[in-house]
Amino acid sequence: MPPADPSASLTALRERYGVRYRWLLLLSVMVGTMASIMSSTIVNVAIPDMSQHFALGQERAQWVTSGFMVAMTVSMLTTPWLLARYGYRHTYSACMGLLLAGGVVGGFSNDFNWVLAARVAEGLAAGIVQPIPAIIILRAFEPNEQGRASGIFGMGVVLAPAIGPSIGGVLVDWFGWRSIFFMVVPFCLASLWLARTFVPVTSPGGVAANREGAALDWRGLLLASAGTLCLLNGLVQLRGGTPWVAGSLFAGSLAALAAFLALQWRLLHHPAHSAREPLMNLRLFAHRQFAMGSIVSFIYGTALFGSTYLLPVYMQMALQLSPSYVGTILLPAGLVLAVTIAIVGRLADRQPTYRLVSIGLALLAASFALMLTVHLDSRIGWLVAWAILGRIGLGFILPSLSLGAMRGLSQALIPQGSSVISFVRMLGGAVGVSLCGIALEWRLAAHGDALANAASSPARLAAFNEVFIGLALLCALAMVAAWQLREHPTRHPARKDA
Template identity: 25%
Template sequence: MNRLTAQELRIAAVIALGGLMAVLDTTIVAVALPRFMTTFSASLTTIQWVATAYALAMVAAMPLAATMAQRWGTRRVYLVALLVFAAASAAAGAAGDLGWLIAARAVQGLAGGLINPLGMTIGFGTVDPARRSRMTTITGLPLLVGPILGPVLGGFLLDSLSWRALFFITVPPALLAVVGVLRWIPADAPSAERSPIDLLGGLLLVPGVVAVAYGFSEEALGWGARVAIVVAGSALMAVFTRRSWHHRAPLLNVRLLRDRTFGRNTAVLVLYAAPYFGSMLLMPAYVQVIRGDSPMVSALLSVPGALGMGITIQFAARVLERFGPRIVVGTGLSLAIIATGMTMFVLAPDTPYPVLAILGVFQGAGTGAIMMPTIVSAGRNLHGSDLASGSAILPLASTIASAVGTAVVSAVFTGLIAAATGGRGLAALSDPSASTGLAEELVSSYRVTLVGVLAVMVIALVVRLKTRPAPVASAAEPTTVRSAA
């Protein structure tokens, strides 16, 4: 039988709870930025660091997860990350000034960046490779649902309580996860090989990924500065990759990307995450600018997608075991492509929201059959230190892809809007009456942007269909990708 045992279900629930807290905090503050501007009498450029500090710190911590787990034990580091996250959440909620809040958010991000890679390592290490899809049915749900539910929960807390509740709300669940770790997750010993920490690798990779993420996501910078930051960050990452390819104990084992199963699935993950997460900004702009409705309406319109994902994930594990990733992920990509194409086809200034909600369900269902099965497929033959590195590479690649996708989609969409409005752009249309005569042009800009989104999704489908499944290696005989040197 491939079902999880009661003990494995408890471990999966603990990992999911910790992961949900980390993912929610990436989006829960988005709706509160205007409130922060009023509360702290600061500009949007400054206030944006409440979100940016968390995101950049999270990206910076992800590459360190594998090395920290190897040296001090996965359970121990995971436990410390949860405790630090809870303390930083409390500090953010109690912040007396903006500097305090931003600093607390940065610490939150550092802890949050460790939680999901380490949780994936624990979850995959708990079960044999054949049942990893079952484990991911539970542990992977927050990674997909969290970004969508964050704005909804944030809007509710902001309207019902105060901005401080956005941070206090994560403290009890984080502490509950700590109790679960202490009670149900067995301690693991640090690696017997105490290899020196790859400090030079860290000095290359961490600033590199932070620079790339910052350059793509920081819209307050001019295009020249953004390009320069991205190029510098990419250069650092390229030097890290070249150096790590032949290093005996690199910070991350990038040689895993040479493995057919891991490399191709990582490519599919990146090629879907970039357009999918990038296109998330389009619907709120459509609802709030073109339709003139409230942010809560746009947040509620994301709920059907979350439901679609949640339902699909519950079935994806069983179907993945029976039919394999090529059919499951290929079907998910086809469904997502059809839903995106139908959205582009039916979109109009007065498209009924129930129609968009139904398409959102299908988009979410497709995503549920793509993201988690792809991650499971990528890690199916990883064990030991390779599993730790793979568990860090996958979320890191997805996070960077999301930042790149959001920046590109935003640039294309705002450029088309500027052309349609004679250079005024979205900012000039904050008054709904200003967009009344331009509704068709704005919707056309949305449609054209979706053409690019669809194109990248089709590429992901082609890569998935051309990837043949590899046999599953047993835990007793792990597949380790070694250097060619």
């Protein structure tokens, strides 16, 4: 890798672009984050078509989503190390290149194993990228600007996945599932140019990347990966396997978790005995707001990603709607979400974040519960209304949760804090996708139905409704932890270093 260009350092770019530079930097990483989030959600519209093309059962088709989320979840823990070792620009550009390659390979693949490999590659790239914007917001913006920056960033990020399912549904109807993979290509190309222009080569804090610094905690990464895989495979075995296999996998997951925590504790308290830094700094959880925010993030991720997987399947398999129609129904909700995030972002500079997060969770729970009012002969407007209500709830949560959890952290802990919050949210999401699939098949079997049957029925709707009720209860549970995000009346130090 060539030496860093001094003209591309944080100081040089600030001098060149002035006070507006922090917004140009935020815009640059926003485009890449849009691509990574789009790749994580838009494929759900194509799952039925892809399942038919490759003759997949529900269990294997679900790994198109779950495989992506496992890779994304675990790779988030490496973001602080990569930024410190290689700097913003090289880390970000490499991720965008990997995401681009995954989209192209997945789109041209004729073998499902290659499709799955492409999804894993996309997940790795998406996981590394997603903690970066929160680091920039908390370091480059003053405390009284952080909510506004989060709102503007969030509005931009959700616009692409809001419009994406609508475009994706049309593309699936017209060109098939392959077209879904190619949707990230223009975003990746744009982000690579923006990275070369505006993203500094330096690491967080404006210092030069230290390529001779501490080595990556590979043992911790392997333990985290093994634990996550055992957990998700155990959930899959609960549905189609035997109880003793599921129990063995859950035991393996717990063992990997215990070994991971023990390793992180040893690296943290005995750094002289190792050239590695802990992948997860356990001192973060000594901060009450961060600990409670992590609990909210996990439950929120479970409900959010579980429902993101469930809703398109519900509309196509239970309500018998076409992929393009599903995208059209979700479009207004996505646009409302973008507007809500922008408004709530400004509120987050003046209102307590715990209150905003609690309101959002209440609205999200209500939207799940109200799905019970939709029947086979219901007006489609009710479905649109409940989807919009849920997205308004998300709009209250997204710009507020990370700020509420991390504002009390020191400068040195912010990169690790952003990485860990993202990790627990995505771990909850990976669990949520699996749990929704398991709960759905369980309730379908209890009602004497299966998704393999062509026609829908009131019994099938009842099975979906019971899963929606479970998601509503999870959101209500998260409100208990969200109330503990209350801040103590302390002054926040100015954050001028990106």
